[in-house]
Amino acid sequence: MLALPPSKDVELFDNVPLVRLHDEAEHLTAFLKALYDPRCLPWKKHDINTVRTVEGILLLANKYEADHLRERIVDLLERDWPSELSFWDINEAERIAKEESGEFETEELMPDPCAAIRLARKCNVPSILPAALYHLSRIQGISDCHLPDSLKKTFSGEIRGQTADFSLLSTEDSRCLLVGRDAILHLFEHYLKKAHNEVWSSIKRSVLNHDNCQRFSWRFEDKLRLEVLRYNSDPLSVMKRDLNSDEVRNLAELPCDSCLEDFFSSLNENRINFWDKLPSLFMLDPQ
């Protein structure tokens, strides 16, 4: 890391060569500690302090090419902000369980996605951007932690769940968020119609009466639409439905088993496509 050419002119300190570094003392201390003992790195998922703790270490791991250290930190960040839907679902289940336990403050449930996005840009960890931007897209603008007091009072009853420090976002990332939010709603609508059309086209080929099934499809789509618009702008959670849930079984007019299965499998398939499209919705694809 700090190889010096043999020379008589090397400045000494306590009889050892002295090297002057221009890094921030706090970053360098954390970096050297982690270099000699990586066990001091954070390891817990969704720790709200992770970004602050690893930022200096990651900056210097990049600069001094400490690849093993960088890999460990990127792994940790990717556990919080995964690029695979199955891991996102596991994280969501854990977050909801924590929330329902009532043992955690809202701020303790998830780290601030704005801080993660800023770190990803600064330290070249693009893999965490889609999940962090998606999570941020679920947080309302009025949940900005620097909202002026006058607005805080006005919206005190409306601000639910996690707050975020939107001031950490660059102009470029604010634009990614803005476009991504709209694109998410449009794509969700597209996939709802697609799920309906896929079921309806198989119904049309059938000789049996499927009036109930068609009505179910319309009603269920409206229900999903309303949930996205009214509650959380979170199509990934809204599209995740369980065929055997009480919600479905308690419906007054249940469709036939075949239509029900078709509709739900189409919804799930489209949910996977939806996840895969996140990088392009947030304009993260290489230009």
Ligand SMILES: [Zn+2]
């Ligand atoms: Zn049917």
